[in-house]
Amino acid sequence: MTAVGRVSLRENILQRGRNRERGRLLVFNHTVLLLMTAFAIAPLLVLAFNSFKSNSEIGSNPLGPPGSLILDNYERAWDQGNFAITMRNSVIYVVVTIAAELVLGGLAAYALARKRPPGSDLLMLYFLVASTIPVWMYIVPLFVQFRTLKLLGTMHGLIIIYVAGNAPLTIFLLRSYMIDLPRELEDAARVDGANEFQVLTRIVLPLTKPGFLTVGLVVGLGVWNEFTLALTFIHDPNFAPVTTSFFKFTDRFARDWALTSAGAVIIIFPVMVLFLALQRQFIEGLAEGGIKT
Amino acid sequence: MTLRQRIVPYLLLLPALVLLLVFNLLPTIATLVESTFVISLRSGERVFAGFANFERIFNDPIFWKSLQVTVVFSLVVNPLQIALSLGLSMLMNQRLPGIGIFRSIYLLPVAVSLNVTAIVWRLLLDKNTGMVNGILHQLGIERQPFLHSPEQALWSIILIASWIGVPLWSLFILAGLQNIPPPVLEAAKIDGANAWQSFTRVTLPLLRRVLAFVLVADTVANFLLFAPILLTTQGGPQLSTNLILYETYRRGFLYGDLGASAAMLSVMLLFVFVIVGVELYVLRGSD
Numbered sequence: 001m002t003a004v005g006r007v008s009l010r011e012n013i014l015q016r017g018r019n020r021e022r023g024r025l026l027v028f029n030h031t032v033l034l035l036m037t038a039f040a041i042a043p044l045l046v047l048a049f050n051s052f053k054s055n056s057e058i059g060s061n062p063l064g065p066p067g068s069l070i071l072d073n074y075e076r077a078w079d080q081g082n083f084a085i086t087m088r089n090s091v092i093y094v095v096v097t098i099a100a101e102l103v104l105g106g107l108a109a110y111a112l113a114r115k116r117p118p119g120s121d122l123l124m125l126y127f128l129v130a131s132t133i134p135v136w137m138y139i140v141p142l143f144v145q146f147r148t149l150k151l152l153g154t155m156h157g158l159i160i161i162y163v164a165g166n167a168p169l170t171i172f173l174l175r176s177y178m179i180d181l182p183r184e185l186e187d188a189a190r191v192d193g194a195n196e197f198q199v200l201t202r203i204v205l206p207l208t209k210p211g212f213l214t215v216g217l218v219v220g221l222g223v224w225n226e227f228t229l230a231l232t233f234i235h236d237p238n239f240a241p242v243t244t245s246f247f248k249f250t251d252r253f254a255r256d257w258a259l260t261s262a263g264a265v266i267i268i269f270p271v272m273v274l275f276l277a278l279q280r281q282f283i284e285g286l287a288e289g290g291i292k293t
Numbered sequence: 294m295t296l297r298q299r300i301v302p303y304l305l306l307l308p309a310l311v312l313l314l315v316f317n318l319l320p321t322i323a324t325l326v327e328s329t330f331v332i333s334l335r336s337g338e339r340v341f342a343g344f345a346n347f348e349r350i351f352n353d354p355i356f357w358k359s360l361q362v363t364v365v366f367s368l369v370v371n372p373l374q375i376a377l378s379l380g381l382s383m384l385m386n387q388r389l390p391g392i393g394i395f396r397s398i399y400l401l402p403v404a405v406s407l408n409v410t411a412i413v414w415r416l417l418l419d420k421n422t423g424m425v426n427g428i429l430h431q432l433g434i435e436r437q438p439f440l441h442s443p444e445q446a447l448w449s450i451i452l453i454a455s456w457i458g459v460p461l462w463s464l465f466i467l468a469g470l471q472n473i474p475p476p477v478l479e480a481a482k483i484d485g486a487n488a489w490q491s492f493t494r495v496t497l498p499l500l501r502r503v504l505a506f507v508l509v510a511d512t513v514a515n516f517l518l519f520a521p522i523l524l525t526t527q528g529g530p531q532l533s534t535n536l537i538l539y540e541t542y543r544r545g546f547l548y549g550d551l552g553a554s555a556a557m558l559s560v561m562l563l564f565v566f567v568i569v570g571v572e573l574y575v576l577r578g579s580d
Contacts, residue, residue: 029387032384033399036395039456040398040401040456040460041398041401042424043424046413046424059422062423063424063427105309107306107308108305108306108309108310110305111302111303115305116302117299117306123306125573130313130317130318132510133321134517136517137321137324137558137562138317138558139320140327140545140555141319141320141323141324142316142320145315161316164312164317167309167313168313225407225408228523243406243408243409246409250412260412264409268405268406271404272405275400275404276401279396279397282464283468283471284471286464286465287471287472
């Protein structure tokens with residue numbers, strides 16, 4: 001009884017001290033948080049503001065919110081940037097790359113996580129090293145190869161580069177999700193007469209969905225934002241993604257900031273909405289699989 | 294094991310392996326091979342030249358200057374990004390009022406493409422009309438040239454790279470922090486650990502693998518930084534931002550000296566192997 005009383009008194013004194021400390025800490029924390037979020041969002045806000053102004057208004061008021069909303073910039077940017085076509089192209093690049101990547105990577109990761117054929121360790125080492133080597137390391141030979149294989153300037157050619165470039169990291173991450181799955185579930189399904197394909201599609205895939213979502217988002221963000229490869233391998237504007245068409249667009253309208261800002265917002269907006277919507281699952285997915293403490 | 298059971302795993306691996314072999318491994322080897330060839334001035338043909346390309350780049354002050362810029366850049370940008378990512382992730386992981394909104398905004402730059410980032414920051418850092426100079430001017434500080442000055446350009450690139458880099462690496466560290474069970478930290482608190490002690494003795498050791506991954510991935514990514522240079526300074530002014538990967542592009546694509554470019558890439562590949570080797574070593578140590 002007395003012991004309990006003493007503990008709660010001590011707790012009480014400690015608690016009061018902690019509350020004061022916590023109050024000071026809260027102010028400090030929020031100051032840092034405000035500064036950092038300002039640093040993150042200020043450039044985006046200025047961009048959004050300027051996309052609604054005329055160029056003369058940007059001249060007199062380069063930072064603040066627009067006096068009135070001018071939607072004209074968006075209309076012009078959409079036409080001049082050829083966004084109707086390039087936006088469609090980018091969606092194709094992203095969707096097809098993610099689909100191919102997840103099928104290819106999923107099969108390979110399953111083999112490595114579950115079957116462990118001889119040579120698995122060597123393959124993992126290769127994937128790890130390869131995942132750090134960017135395409136720029138071998139772009140010239142790749143270019144020559146693409147000319148020989150008649151893949152140069154084609155959409156499926158560029159998709160092949162994206163799938164191959166992302167494959168090592170995809171396999172690496174997906175494998176670490178699958179290796180954690182309890183084997184008993186798969187064995188139980190086999191006892192019930194499921195074949196290998198059914199085990200993969202009915203048991204393993206549904207359980208590793210968060211992993212596939214996270215990897216899909218990593219790959220998708222990368223492909224949507226990719227720029228240098230598309231610039232090198234695609235020359236026909238009808239096959240170009242939004243990033244290269246935006247690059248050429250800013251070259252042509254270097255002085256027209258209202259137009260450039262509207263173009264940038266058109267590119268950023270869709271991914272930003274998607275990223276905000278999926279952020280929580282994304283971090284949880286990373287925490288569950290690839291990133292182990 | 295039946296033959297069929299033995300073959301199935303390789304069949305599953307086959308599509309990925311073929312793709313990687315043809316479009317990843319072979320071209321990488323081709324780059325290494327290319328580094329030993331030169332284009333003959335007399336006949337215009339490719340001839341084997343042994344280590345001539347390497348000799349050429351090792352005697353070239355521009356290559357050394359570029360390496361020096363890369364080293365200075367790496368020594369500043371990596372510790373900066375990792376320290377900021379770690380500190381801010383810990384802040385974002387706390388239960389504070391409105392933390393969800395802060396976290397979402399803070400992570401937003403990750404979704405922005407690098408070329409949009411580079412173009413936007415080029416506008417923000419403009420000497421006369423840029424936002425940054427606008428704020429400095431308000432504070433009574435003189436307008437700065439930023440990307441147009443040999444002294445400030447590299448620092449401006451560090452700023453641009455970190456705008457995406459810090460939130461990007463925070464994503465991974467946040468994921469790692471979420472894996473630390475709260476009871477572990479509470480236990481440390483009950484045992485009388487102060488904030489610093491619980492950070493160094495509990496949080497850091499539990500984050501070791503994540504931090505090792507982030508450290509190496511960040512180092513390699515910054516070592517191979519390219520697009521922001523192409524879109525802002527193109528290596529200038531006075532080669533002050535001529536990072537090594539941009540130098541290989543300049544040499545190979547702008548001057549058409551593919552042999553020297555391939556030799557530089559081979560040297561860089563060696564660097565990457567060393568970095569990944571260190572990663573494997575560190576990861577093994579913590580298992």
